[in-house]
Amino acid sequence: MGRQLTSTFHEVGQVEREQALALNLTNVSKTFGVTKALDGVSLQVRKGSIHALLGANGSGKSTLVKIIAGVESADHGSQVEAGGRTVAGHHTSPAFARETGIHVVHQDPAVFGHLSVADNLAIGRAAGYDAGLVAPIRERRVHRHTRAVLDRFGLDIDPKTPVAALGPGARAMLAIARVLQDQEQDTGGVLILDEPTASLPSAEADQLIATLQRWAAAGQAIVYVTHRLDEVTRMADTVTVLRDGAHVTTRQAAGLTEEDLVELIVGRSVAEAFPPSRPIVDAEPLLEVRGLCSGRIQDLSFDVRRGEILGIGGLLGSGRTTLLSTLFGVRQPAAGEIRLDGEPLAAGGIRAAIRRGIVMVPEDRSREAALPGLTTRENLSASRVSRYWRRGRLDHRLEAREARGSIAEFLVRVASDAQPFHTLSGGNQQKVILARWLRLTPGLILLDEPTQGVDAGARAEIYRLVRTAVDAGASAIVVSSDPEELAKMADRVLVISRGKLSAELTAPAVTAHRIVEASFGSAHPHEERERP
Incomplete structure (x- = not known):
């Protein structure tokens, strides 16, 4: 490109x-x-x-x-x-x-990774491979056409390269070139x-x-x-x-x-859409982490106070998701201590974490949280199915009644609780997954990129729902790659760089600029903390 x-x-x-x-x-x-x-x-x-x-x-x-x-x-x-x-x-x-x-390139460009660049372009042509039903593919002609298209769109790629070997940007450009390759006018x-x-x-x-x-x-x-x-x-x-x-x-x-x-x-x-952040100074800690080592995380220590939204900033690969996965029991720490409500958080995996009041909304909702083949109601109920068992049978009336209540409470826009989950927009899917866990009244909410692929309106609603839960007594840890977002909604931000704490920022000193600066390791731990 x-x-x-x-x-x-x-x-x-x-x-x-x-x-x-x-x-x-x-x-x-x-x-x-x-x-x-x-x-x-x-x-x-x-x-x-x-x-x-x-x-x-x-x-x-x-x-x-x-x-x-x-x-x-x-x-x-x-x-x-x-x-x-x-x-x-x-x-x-x-x-x-x-x-x-009229040409449309969707968010998932639907290129074929196991095929070559030339094959992908040929599939997108009305003429295909320019061969008859029984005639052989004219590989030289296909190669010449591919080379001409790549040159036209400024793509320096070998036509024989498997698409799986291309970077995300090149794949996106290839998808655009594929739909525009046969335009009679280059800008038509x-x-x-x-x-x-x-x-x-x-x-x-x-x-x-x-x-x-x-x-x-x-x-x-x-x-x-x-x-x-x-x-x-x-x-x-x-x-x-x-x-x-x-x-x-x-x-x-x-x-x-x-x-x-x-x-x-x-x-x-914006002021109305995003609830204001505020420093939490005197509250007792809900979560205490000391000397944690897990994956890329090295000797990390911090507290999460009751009623606080703690933001986690840093670059991709810095260890942010590893931190949340460790707290939720997905992976076991190599060293260190985690205490919740003053008691050690014993090893025991996800079930043990949920029993202690910890819940998590993962980054990849489609693979790790969604049940796409089920209804909205069933996705909401997945965290507490046992509640609806009555004498060996599911109480569907109670399940449906509580699902409708959650749909209203958590601002989910659906035709009914029976609407298939996979037909919901990304923002509404995320609100359903968030509601699934908030219905349990958790003490600690872990959110990994909670607004990824979500529009501005749903983003504001998600953070208002989190703020409401926190105001009611919970605490939250939020990982986000968007420094502006962290600055708007977090009461305090820890920035992790190369697995270590790079800086601690406390409202009102939390700014996007300071988060970005610390993400590249140009700040020192705790140097940005507000002092009385």
Whole structure:
């Protein structure tokens, strides 16, 4: 991805780019049963622009993208215009999208790791391998086409390289090249990207953003769906915000701050969305850790006070997740002592930790916490199934009644408690998993990247739920790679660097800058603590 784009992109005058519409949606609505997913949304995307599409989980973004791509049809009364053609919204189709140059790259780009780069590009072509049913694959022709596409998109990759050997950024760029490879015009159609940087390291995300900016400057229309608001303020020309299926605003991105965007997305200010942090000074410690050694963690000592949210900052691989896994009994420490409520936390694994009032929401919810084949109700009940056993049978009425209560209490947006878990948005899935554990009234809540892949609205709700639990008597340890987030919600932050404590920051001295500085080992333990 390091090479500059070649001159194959057509030069388009600034005036023409500002005036020409690449995509025009009018009065798009979509109803699923009794749920109004979209309500009269209109959207205009201009050539040569990056148009950010924002909104909380459940705001209608995904449904709108599906209608544009022809995967879903809109209700009667809407209109979609693209590629010089106009069709009623209820007549959109994948064929219409393909013929008008609409291309969608989803958050999981669905590349095939065991196949080569050339094979992946061939699978994405209408002509495939350009061979008949019984004719052999023309490998030289496929190789030449692949090389031309890679050169066009600035990808310095051998066509024979297995995709599994590529980095995340190169895989994302390959997915984009695959959908755009057969465009007759290098900057024709509309490119829709859904969370393209969600799994990318910051350096590769920056490279992708720079590439998209060059494409837009050359005339490409790009719709950019993201939860990363810093990217919007850096690169977007126009911003459209949806809330609860309705259009909130479309405006120029210039001059908008992340705080402005949060307020537009959630409908209230950042101060209202994030409960204020406060230093906890006089409270007794709930958790005492002394000389802990586990994996990358080396001789780590700290306390967690009652009623406190303790943030854990640091770089990937610094030992943050290892710390939480050790506290939750997933792994046994090599040395050190852990005391909870003044009593040693004896070895005994996860069951023993839960019995002592410790719960954990892991980083990878889909693999380590979710039960995707079950309903929302069953996912909520998973932490205390025994409660619903009555004379050898499950009391489904009690289970359903308590599930509905939790859905209301924890702000989960679902059609009913019987809705399949896998159909929920990422933010609502995370709230269900959090609710599963908070129903137990735990003493210590461990949260590993709790807002990863979650929109601004759900993020604020998750932290308000955590703050409510803490105000009711619990304590929480939160690992986050987002220093701004830690600065907003933690009462105190420990920064771990190379497995050791790098700094301890206490509100109001907690800032994103200090967290980042300490993450790279440029601070000393405890030097940032507020002194009376």
